Amino acid sequence: MNEFKSIRERIQSFPTGPGLYFMKGSKDEVLYIGKAKNLRSRVGSYFQLSSDIAESRGPKIVEMLNKVETVDYIETETEVDAMLKEARLIKDIRPVYNTDLVDDKTFPYLEITTSEDFPGVYITRKPREKGNRLFGPFASAKDLRGVFVELQKIFKFRSCTLDIRADDEKRRFFRPCILHNINQCVAPCGARIEQEEYRTIIKDLIKFLQSKRSIVLRQLQNQMDEAAKAREYEKAAMLRDRMSLIKKLDQRGEPDEDVQPEVFAQEPTDALIKLQKIIGSPNPIRIIEGIDIANIGGKEAVGSVVKFIDGRPFKAGYRRFKIKTVEGSDDYAMIAEVVKRRYRYALLGEELWPDLILIDGGLGQLHSAEAALKELFAVEHHEMTEKSKNNLKLAGIAKREEDLYLQGESKPLKLPRHSPALKLLQYVRDEAHRFAQHYFHILQRKKLLE
Secondary structure: OHHHHHHHHHHOOOOOOOEEEEEEOHHHOEEEEEEEOOHHHHHHOOOOOOOOHHHHOOHHHHHHHOOOOEEEEEEOOOHHHHHHHHHHHHHHHOOOOOOOOOOOOOOOEEEEOOOOOOOOEEEEOOOOOOOOEEEOOEOOHHHHHHHHHHHHHHHOOOOOOOOOOOOOHHHHHOOOOHHHHOOOOOOHHHOOOOHHHHHHHHHHHHHHHHOOOHHHHHHHHHHHHHHHHOOOHHHHHHHHHHHHHHHHHHOEOOOOOOOOHHHHOOOOHHHHHHHHHHHOOOOOOOEEEEEEEEEEOOEEEEEEEEEEEOOEEOHHHOEEEEOOOOOOOOHHHHHHHHHHHHHHHHHOOOOOOOOEEEEEOOHHHHHHHHHHHHHHHHHOOOOOHHHHHHHOEEEEEOOOOOOEEEOOOOOOEOOOOOOHHHHHHHHHHHHHHHHHHHHHHHHHHHHHHO
């Protein structure tokens, strides 16, 4: 382990708080991502002179450590932040020595269906596309289920999936379920509460989820103290457990920051059929690749390529390219570089061509990609060249207006906002953007802080 002397010295400068650590091999390749409550202690345990790694961690870790050339880290505010970021980065980067979290398993949300007359409250891994309010993702499904029960005891919201409408006069004849009988639901299904009063309950619940919950916790603490003084120990223990669960509401991320793209994927069949007609392809659209660029003032620029097969992300086909030939903030030239590097092997028949290449950008970015492909076709001569030229389609999708630019057309195409084809293209575009930005930005943020 003497060969790790420089790594051990570096670890001494690691913080003692929570975060993520990255075991890196040659060419800065990420071999393994882990989370830690104490970064210095956790990472240091891999490189202790007295430790028997083969015995304590297994031969796979020994194999990995023999390839490690450096170790990096990212601090997080909490252990929950570390857990959520670890899961996202492992899915994105797919380090060869991470065997967990590489599938599409997701963290749950607490969803409130605010668009309904009588909003329901649910635990879900597949939230609605719109008309809802999301809290989470939550780090522990078990803890969320426990706190959900306690929240329902306090706020008495409905958790059923009934279609309850305020103008339905027949509700007054409906018999509520057992939750109403045990005083855990105010039973809007049976017209036991007016719509305005029920919506006040939901507003209070949302306010409670957004706040520090100090008032409720203080009330529970007083009740627990009184129960303990009266020697009602079972009641005191129940109140203690309830307080513990409510505190776990803070063990969550934010929907916009801790994005789980897998959660919001749509059924793609209809979208792919419509997309084929829109772009005028003679063949079904099965493989789509999205391209985006991430940079800060032209420095440390990174290009991303994401692959979708039959409308769903194919993570093994994701690629990042560190921009090598472009200086400054020239997005057009960067896109051209990524296109040339990505499709050189496809032109030689060593990889499959996509049916559609989607560029994140407008007409200028699309023309840059087209020019780069023409240059490739002109330089490389292969039997697949003509077939590739005839079948391959390019498009660009611009942000804000969500205009779709098609190859050979100077004016954009405006698809209906709820078009399945547009939603699929947005998904590919957003995934390329997220993939380019996420790992790049958190590492860049760390460099800026240093």
